[in-house]
Each structure stands twice: as structure tokens, then as C-alpha cells.
Amino acid sequence: MGNPKAFLTIPRKEAGYRPILERIHDFGEVEQTLNREDRKLQASRCMDCGIPFCHWACPLGNRMPEWQDLIYKNEWEKAIDVLYETNNFPEFTGRVCPAPCEKSCVLSLHEAPVTIRENEAAVAEVAFEEGLIKPRPPKYRTGKKVAVIGSGPAGLAAAQQLNRNGHQVTVFEKDRHIGGLLRYGIPNFKLEKSVIDRRIRLLKEEGLVFKTDTQIGKDISDARIITEYDAVCVAIGAGQPRDIKIEGRDLKGIYSAMDFLSQQNRLLMEEMPASIERISAKDKQVLVIGGGDTGSDCVGTAIRQGALKVTQIEILPKPPEGKNPDTPWPYYPYVLKTSSSHEEGCDRRWSLNTLAFKGESGNVCQVLVEEVDWKKDDTGRMIMIPTGKTYTIEAELVLLALGFVHPVHDGLLDELGIEYDQRGNIAVDRNCQSSVPNVFAAGDAATGASLVVRAIASGRKTADEIHKILMGKTCK
Template identity: 50%
Template structure:
């Protein structure tokens, strides 16, 4: 696999980003891809591992050493075919997956893993650029009808696979467009939505019928769908946020991430936000409660909306800068990570529990917190 001595001769090199000052001016993607020569060199670093632990790290079981070798040898089209054999939408994972495969890479033992995520993204992006990704229309029809409820990534992948098997597939989605949280949760600066649109076009050409603005249980009943289809697939997402039961929670200016983020995504996508109060961070001092990826998305969105400052509070202790590889590898380690949004100027504080929200005239003005230990005491 790859160049037998590649990992000895070449250091890890990855994609870069546009400067912070430039990228916060808009909601476009800001990753600067590597050129083809550098990508081939990085793919060549993939070792001929006896046990490729990257397979263990990858949630969709991508055949990572295989397509790394194909990129190294210049057979990009075969690499694309191999990548699609395990992943319907690698352009999504190549942008937003945290890359546990790289944590599991044998070369990560000395913090120098193969740039798997960048190679994956480059393969599928080249596939679109070259026109290699086309509808795969089935040669025969089964005569069976399948209804799928929920057009998020799971529903879309199920619909594509079933349509290619020859079934008549109908995908029911309560929103105006497909994609689920890919479209309405993840900000455009992490993944622009034209990537979803071209997959929808591909799927429509393969025979999938999309039913938008259709909420099952309101616009159509489950019994009606059961009568209409031979089988149903339930792929509804989880959109119920976890509340923070503290005094002052009812104050104006306290919002769920899942109210804040979809509003901005709809603005970028030129969709109406509906008859609701706009949530905007412009000229505000923003506090984000929660230190995970959703919190980071709120940070990046707030800066792009013109927030004066953003502070992120995490209830967990600050993790170590580096993990103990002897204890963690090849598993996903707990260690300090800084997202691109956090790099844009957020203040981060750890071991902080929110105890109350304070306001004046019904509007939030301050937050009361306390320091806690690992037992939340």
C-alpha cells in the first residue's frame, strides 16, 4: 500500500485555511485544498499495516489503505469507486467528520498520521469536477414501493441504495429542502449546501421522488403511508434540544442552538425563516454554554454575524494537551482540541457550571456560574 518508505521520507502535510480576518466576513467554506502532487505524496505515506486500525476508527468502514494507494498511483477514478462502495456521500464526511480514522492510524503513535480526511475529500471533489459522478439508474424495477420518512443523510443514503436496487422510492421531508441537519444545522462555512443539491439531483435522476413540506402525522398519516408503500423506513432525526433548568431560563435573549443555527442557514440559503423572532448576534456579547461541536458552530456563526465577543463555557475540566498514546491508541482520545471557530477569537473557560441567568426588564443581562470539579461538585 502506498510507497513502502513513504512514511519515512515524507512528513504529514494537510489542508490550510484562509486567514481568520478574511473568512469571518462571509459564510463560505474556507479550507484551501492541497494540489494533486501533494495529495499523491500524502497518500503514499499510508503504510502496509498488518492490521489497518484506520478501519476500526472509521464509522462507515471505508477501505482507507486501498484508496490511498489508488491516489498514490494516480488511479483517481478507481479510488472514487472504492470510496463510494462504503460511503454514499464522502463529500459530506470529508468536510465535517472529526476523522477518528486518523486517530487510529498507526502513524498517529508519534502524532504524524496520514491525512486521510483530506485525501477522502479530494477524491470525491475531483469526481465531481471530472464528471465521474453520475446517476446510477437500475437496469430493472422490482415493482416494490418504499416510503422513507426523513430526508437527512441517513434517509438520503437509504433512498439512494434502495432506488439503485430497483425499488420505487418516495422520500418524505417536513422541511422545504433535503439534508436534515446537514442543511439546517451545520453552518455553510463548514459545508456549503450546493453539495446536497447536486446529490438530490443525482437521486432524482435515479428515480427517487422527494415530497417536501410534508410532515408525517400532520400532512399525511402513518396509516396512509403503510397502505401506499410495501415498506417504510423511519429515518427521522433528533431535533429536541436539552434544556438548561436554571432560574432565568425564560428570559429573552436565551436561545437553543437549534433555533439559532437553522435561522442563519435559511438566510444563507435564501429561505424564509418563518413567523418567528430573528436571532442575531450583531453587536452583542455572546455566551455559548457547551463546549462541543454545536457550541463551536454557534461561535463561528456569531462572529460572522458581527458579535462583539464570544465566550464559551464548558462544564467538563480542561483536557490534557496530549493524550497518553500507550493508554488510548487506537481509540479516540480525550485531549485538548481547538476548532477553527474557536480560533477566530472565542474565550474558553472550563469546569464552569451555570447556576442562574440574570436579567432586567425581561431580557438577559448576565450569567451566574460556579467552578466545579470532575464530579460536578
């Protein structure tokens, strides 16, 4: 390393967020950036630790020590080249990844890990700014054609890798714009959509073909896809939201989190159909059920829409602050996480089970909850114990951020006999191939809902498996 002792003298410094009273009035990205000199100093904190647990924790296997050292040496072009070897889209992961690498950084033992995620975003932005990221079309074509269904992080990663291997790739997207979860699920204040557009322009220059507003099984038959393409990669995500079946669920004013978030993104893109009822938090008391990242995104979006009050509840107990002996380093810690949205104004409560929705004139107005306790059984599994203590929370808009259970089963490839596993995900073998010959699955569609960084990793692996099979057989 260029300065193996810098971690002893240079403290961790984060870029931080824009002022709260400024950012809650727009949907611009909340995270700020450090100048290059600060970035070099932060990168220099990467110590010569011997065993890079950061590399071990990253689903993509990013080589953090190498490109941290290159940033410190002001060799930004080499840094982006090293990062590109394992990560197709560092400008995405540098913004929205929860950074398991940082949690496994040796300096995390002192709660001051290297700012790996922010440094990753900085490398990507410097590279774009200086024109270091250029389209890389393949030098030859194999004559093989591959269809990628779905344009989220898994689909885009698979498509780019397959294109780099010389195959002609067509990406099919049911929505109007490319991006999947990145575009429609993640709020602009975390990922500005111009960042996606910039990448899509490059992918087109590399030779990828994109077809939007196209639903396989409806606009194009299953049989046609199988006939016209040598391989098909299904990367449709896990879009079926987990629901809650309790009294009052049919009241108006109760929506899935993704319906709420995607609608706001569509409004910003001016592609919201006038026929669809607007979900608005303006001048309402909002209750978000679910304490994860999606719930946090709902909090930030509701605040920007002008909610009177936002409450977020979670059925699990409040995580410990700081360190948690149950999830020791270098594993990902289960500890209290406070997002930029939480800082903007949110009443957070834990250990609450939702019992019923109460309404007036057909609209939700209150939610009945019960306090619960948690303890471990004889096998070490956590079990929930009702306490009988109940109360109501005022709410005119309820957002269900309970996660996702499996891909939306909308008839895609059903006529070909595609099979699903017990969880409802597309069943695949170790080569990522489904029950239908030459049809593969990548990302959340096969693994269940997970992180963007894991989706990219899955897309890369699936592309590699498709390439191996295609090059081992004769073209059609």
C-alpha cells in the first residue's frame, strides 16, 4: 500500500448529506461528495491488513485494496479499470449498496472502516467526468443471439457480459424506460435517474438492443422467443409484494410500498397515466409498516410529498446500537441503522404486530397494533410472544413495506413449462438454467429479493454460464 500507516493518523471522513431543510423540498440526491484530495486521504486509510475481508464480503469480489491504493496514488484510470474487472456498474453500487465490504473492513473493529462505498462512487464519477469510461463494443461477433427479459441490475449486467463475449443481445423491458428496480423502485434522492440514462447510452453504443413496452408472453409469444434466440435470460426481479391479511385490509388508503415508490418515480419522469389514482401523502398522517430499506424510502418520499406526520413500525425488536455480539465482525452486523430519511423526521417504533385496520367511510383512519416480546427457543430460533398490550396509530395512508416473496407470475414462459421452487422463484440448477432448455434465470427472479450488488453478481455468473453453453454447441 502507498501509505500503510495512514489509518493511524487520518480519521474516517464521510461526505455527509445536504442540509435537511433544503433536501426535503426536492428529489435530488441527498448525498454529497468529497473533493479529490479528501478522497485520496480516505483511500490512503486502507491498511496493509494481510487478509482483505472486504473482498471476501463483497458479492462481486471487488478488489478494494488495489483500487484504494490507486486512488491514493492519483491513478484514477487504473482504479476504474480494476473496479470494472468485477463490477459492471460502480456508479450504481457506489450509491445504493449497503456496503458489506465496509462492515468487514479490519478498521470496522474500531467502527471507522475505510469509506469504500463513497470511494467507489467517486472513482466512477471522476472516470465519467474525464471521459475514461468509454463504450467497449466486442471485437468480433459469435453469431449467437440472446434475449434478456428484464432490465434491472441483473439483466443489465448479464446483457453487458454477454455482449462483451460477442453475442448479439436484445433486452426486453415491459415498462417504458430501461432500469427495472433501479429506475422504478429506488427514489431519485438515492439514485438520480440521469445516472442510469448515462449508462444506457454507453450500452447502446456497445451494441446492445433495447426493446421497451414489450411484455413476453403478451406482446411477443413464448414460442417466438425460444425460436428466435439461442438462449434466454430471465431477469424479471422479485416483484410480488408480501401482503398482510387482516381485518380492514380492503379499506382505501392501504398500498404496497413499491406501488407508492414507483408511482412517484413515474411522476418525476412524466409517465404517470392520468387514469391511475394518485397515491399522495400530502397533508396526511402516514404509517409505514416494515423497518427495512424500502420502508425508509417510503419515509423519505412521504416527507417530500408533504406528509403531516410519518410513523414507521417494525415487528422485530429494536436492534442494538454500535456493536452486536450476535453478529460479530467480519459478518454483516445486525445493528440499528438510521438512514437520511429517518433523520428528516420520523417516529420509529419496534416490536409491534399489526392486528387490524380501522376505517371511516371506507377509508383507513387507524391501525390497531399490539406490543410483542421476542425470545429464543431451545433451538436458538427467535419466537414472538404477544403481550396483549394494544393501541391504535392514527393513519390516513398506510404503506406496506414487508418485502417481496417471488417474481410476479404473469404467465411468462408458462406455456413452455417453466418450473418454480417452493418459494415461488424460478427453479434453476447450478448452471443457472431453468427447467426449459436454454432458458436461464438471474438475480431476484431466481434467488428471491436481495441487494443490487448481489443481482449484478448473479447476472455476471448467469452470463458466464450462458456463454459456456453457447460456445459448446452449433449455432442455430
